[in-house]
Amino acid sequence: MSLACLAEGLRAGELSPREAVEAYLERIEELDGGLNAYITVRAEEALAEAAVLERAAERGPLWGVPVAVKDVIDVAGAPTTAASKILAGNVAPRDAAAVERLRRAGAIVLGKLNTHEFAYGATTTSPHFGPARNPWSPERICGGSSGGSGAAAAADLAAGTLGTDTAGSIRIPACFCGVSGLRPSTGRVSNRGVVPVSWTLDTVGPVARSAEDCALLLEAIAGHDPADPTTAAASVPAYSGLLDGGVEGLRVGLVESLTERADPRIAEAVRSAVAELGSLGARVGSAVVPLLDEVGTMNQLVMLPEAAQAHLPWLRTRLSDYGADVRARLLAGLLLPPTAYVTGQRARRWFYEGVRAVLDRFDLLVAPTMPILPPPIGEESVELRGERIPYRLALIPFNSPWSFAGLPAMSIPCGFVDGLPVGLALVGRRFDEATVLRTAHAFQQATDRHERRPALPAAAAR
Amino acid sequence: MNDAAPSLELLRSLAEQQGVSPADADLEAVLGFLRAILPALSELERRIPSGTPPAGLFLPDGEAP
Numbered sequence: 422m423s424l425a426c427l428a429e430g431l432r433a434g435e436l437s438p439r440e441a442v443e444a445y446l447e448r449i450e451e452l453d454g455g456l457n458a459y460i461t462v463r464a465e466e467a468l469a470e471a472a473v474l475e476r477a478a479e480r481g482p483l484w485g486v487p488v489a490v491k492d493v494i495d496v497a498g499a500p501t502t503a504a505s506k507i508l509a510g511n512v513a514p515r516d517a518a519a520v521e522r523l524r525r526a527g528a529i530v531l532g533k534l535n536t537h538e539f540a541y542g543a544t545t546t547s548p549h550f551g552p553a554r555n556p557w558s559p560e561r562i563c564g565g566s567s568g569g570s571g572a573a574a575a576a577d578l579a580a581g582t583l584g585t586d587t588a589g590s591i592r593i594p595a596c597f598c599g600v601s602g603l604r605p606s607t608g609r610v611s612n613r614g615v616v617p618v619s620w621t622l623d624t625v626g627p628v629a630r631s632a633e634d635c636a637l638l639l640e641a642i643a644g645h646d647p648a649d650p651t652t653a654a655a656s657v658p659a660y661s662g663l664l665d666g667g668v669e670g671l672r673v674g675l676v677e678s679l680t681e682r683a684d685p686r687i688a689e690a691v692r693s694a695v696a697e698l699g700s701l702g703a704r705v706g707s708a709v710v711p712l713l714d715e716v717g718t719m720n721q722l723v724m725l726p727e728a729a730q731a732h733l734p735w736l737r738t739r740l741s742d743y744g745a746d747v748r749a750r751l752l753a754g755l756l757l758p759p760t761a762y763v764t765g766q767r768a769r770r771w772f773y774e775g776v777r778a779v780l781d782r783f784d785l786l787v788a789p790t791m792p793i794l795p796p797p798i799g800e801e802s803v804e805l806r807g808e809r810i811p812y813r814l815a816l817i818p819f820n821s822p823w824s825f826a827g828l829p830a831m832s833i834p835c836g837f838v839d840g841l842p843v844g845l846a847l848v849g850r851r852f853d854e855a856t857v858l859r860t861a862h863a864f865q866q867a868t869d870r871h872e873r874r875p876a877l878p879a880a881a882a883r
Numbered sequence: 884m885n886d887a888a889p890s891l892e893l894l895r896s897l898a899e900q901q902g903v904s905p906a907d908a909d910l911e912a913v914l915g916f917l918r919a920i921l922p923a924l925s926e927l928e929r930r931i932p933s934g935t936p937p938a939g940l941f942l943p944d945g946e947a948p
Contacts, residue, residue, distance in 0.1 A: 621940055651940055715930075718923040737902040740909075749912040752905055756894050756913050757920075764928055766937030773938065 424486060424580040424634035425661075431485040438471035438485030438529060441580075445487045445531055449578050452877060456554045458572035460492045461499055462532040470529045477527075482661075483641055484527030489579035491567050492533035493540045494625065495614035496520050499532075503539045503616045504547035506742045507735050517614025518649065519583060519625045519642040526641040531579050534569030538747045540585055540618050541728060542566055543593055543816055544798075548744040552798050555597060556875040557841055561795040564593035570628040571598030576877055581629040581638050587618040588720055589820025591626045595832040596790035596844025601861065601871060602628040603635045606852045607827035608653035610639075611646030619727040620651060621769075622720075622824055631871050632833065632861035636660035639854060655852045663855045664862040668701050671860065674708025674783035679819055683792035684805065690836030690843040691789045694864065698787075701863055708786050710822065711775040717817035719772060720825045722757070722765025729754030773826045780828075780850050785860055790832040790844030792819055819846070829854040833861045834870045842870075888918045 422430075430436055436444075446464050453459050467487065474485055490496065493503045495513035497520075502508045520530060535553040537545050545568025546552040553568035555561040556576040563571045567584025571594025574582050584591040586604035595602025603626050610625040617623055627638035643657045675695050680688050699705045712719075729736065732751050740748065779786065793803050793815050802809050823830035828848055835845035845864075849857040865871045889897075894910050894917075905913075 621938075715923070715927065718920060718927060721920060722924065722927075733901070733903075740903065740905065745912075748909060749916070752898070752903070752909055752913045753916045755901060755903060756897055756917070758924075761924055763937055764924060764931070767931050767935045768927055770938040771931050771935050 423630050424637060425631070427580050428483055428486050428637065432480065438474045439468060441485055442467045442471045442487050442529055442531070445579060449531070452576055453578060455559055456556060456572050456576055456578070457551050458535055458553055458569040458576065458578055459489070459532050460502055460504060460535050460550055460569070463496070463499055463530060466498070467529050467531050474527060474529065481525060481527035482637065483523065486528045486580050487531045488523060488528045488581045488583070489531045489534050489573055490520060490583040491536050491540070491570050491585055493536055493585055493616040494519060494583060496530050496533065501533070501616065502550070504536045504550045505538050506549045507739050508616070509549070513614070515614065518611035518646045520614070522642045528641070534567070534573055534582060536569060537566035538744045539616065539732070540566040540587065540590060541747050541750060543589060543813065545569065545594070546798060554798070555795050556877060557599060558795070560797055561841070562597065562798050564597035564791070564795060566590040567628060568594045571595055571600060571602070574598065574600040574628050574630060575875060577874070581627060581634050583625055583638070583642070584628045585615060585623060585625050586824060587622045588724060588824050589816060591628055592790050592820055592830060592832040592844070592846060593816060595628050596842065597795040599834045599842030599873065599875070600628060600630055601632055601635050601831065601833045602626065603639060603831040603854065603857065604824060604829065605639060605643065605854055606829045607824070608651055609643050609655070609852065609854065611649040611652050613646055613649045617731045619724045621723050621727060632831070632858050632865055633661065633664060635831070636664055636858045636862070653852070658855050660855055660858050664859055666859050668698055668703040668860050668863045671703045671785060671856070672783045673698055673703045673705045674779065674786045675705060676710055676786055676788040677707050678709070678713060679788040682806070682818070683789040684794065684838070686838040687789050687792060687794070687843050690838065691787070691845055694835035694845045695787055697868060698860070698864060701867055706783065708779055708783055710779055710786070712772050713818055713822055716772055716822045716825055719765055719768040720817070720821040722761045723769060723825070725750065725754030726757055726762040727754070769825060772822070776822070776826045776828070784850070784856055786848040788846045788848070789819060790846040791816060794838060794841045823848045827851055829857050831857050831861055833864065834873070836870060837873070888914055888921060
């Protein structure tokens with residue numbers, strides 16, 4: 422059941438918040454042993470919170486809806502481990518801003534979801550907490566870093582989830598797990614109470630079953646937070662009320678240079694989805710985005726030094742407690758020449774101006790979210806168009822550009838190859854999440870890709 | 884920017900100046916990364932239009948609809 426349907430059923434009294442929580446807890450008990458989507462399950466707390474909500478006079482839009490959040494987002498009284506050894510036993514003293522807002526809307530937090538260690542990688546294979554497994558094929562990765570969010574949304578282990586995205590960490594798992602995930606514009610959602618990777622690039626966002634579900638979650642968590650100076654003062658539309666406008670006349674630009682680089686079967690699924698948007702009334706053209714080959718380097722010049730700065734106290738005292746991949750990335754940030762960071766920030770302005778000019782001609786850009794299918798757990802290189810390349814190099818040009826420019830970017834399922842989901846990336850103008858969500862919703866109203874679910878009991882039974 | 888990768892000894896010294904003591908294997912990994920990124924960094928420095936100031940912590944938000 423979608424989050425939207427569940428919220429409606431709860432409001433109509435078809436089930437109680439306690440019954441909803443119990444149903445999800447049973448499902449987690451039954452399936453999560455094979456998926457490892459959760460790091461912490463708050464069973465007793467969630468049931469107690471449901472009982473309190475049932476007596477509450479005020480009923481918000483997410484009243485009684487069980488959700489889960491990535492384990493870099495603080496929930497008062499629960500551990501925030503970031504899937505790391507370093508933060509094991511770190512109990513959050515208060516809720517993150519996004520969690521406060523979810524609770525204000527009436528949601529109940531079921532637990533904390535698996536992530537790449539410190540949200541600093543794209544596989545969600547923490548050496549400390551084990552890999553999150555893809556519900557479509559448990560021997561494959563979920564992507565990352567919000568892999569637990571993707572797995573939980575796909576396996577219906579929560580009605581909706583929150584992830585975080587620095588350079589693709591919401592969109593990659595949404596793509597690999599066949600669900601919908603929206604990275605909002607940088608500054609749209611408060612990062613207070615979230616373990617940082619990069620202050621310039623980080624944002625919290627929803628991962629759920631549909632664009633409608635993402636709209637409901639985003640409108641609950643978005644908005645200026647005086648306690649987070651990186652949040653923008655821009656007004657927050659009621660996204661769920663803007664979903665039904667359709668795409669008639671919308672100017673959609675397909676980024677051909679990315680589509681041509683993807684696995685041909687993925688490229689075909691993406692072109693077919695874009696044609697579907699055309700048949701719904703969108704005016705589809707070809708978009709040329711400058712500097713796509715350079716943006717991976719630009720992104721690293723900003724992200725790596727910021728991550729190293731955020732981790733400096735632990736680099737000094739707990740270096741050997743990091744997993745090897747995260748330690749190497751943090752040390753690289755520490756040892757880049759000092760001027761490299763400023764070059765990266767200059768490049769960010771240069772790149773943004775170029776993308777903004779393209780978005781003067783188009784209302785929305787589209788491309789494959791990922792050029793490959795989810796690789797097997799432990800595989801560090803992938804085959805792409807006859808060439809063997811490192812997994813990280815395959816994903817960077819497809820995801821870094823949009824987050825580096827601070828733009829809203831969403832992945833929705835648009836097809837299947839070999840029984841595994843393919844994602845369509847929708848990229849909007851800064852702070853125009855409404856157009857991204859409206860387009861995704863129009864596509865999902867006209868197609869059924871987002872409704873397909875993995876054969877869970879068989880897939881998860883290990 | 885000189886795009887030649889620094890020596891392992893220099894990297895160790897730079898890390899230690901910041902209070903961090905990496906193992907040889909860690910520094911070898913960093914060296915591999917620097918060998919790849921430093922030429923790209925030099926190229927970027929050459930190509931960024933002069934007069935382009937750094938972006939701020941977040942981009943101007945005057946474009947909100």
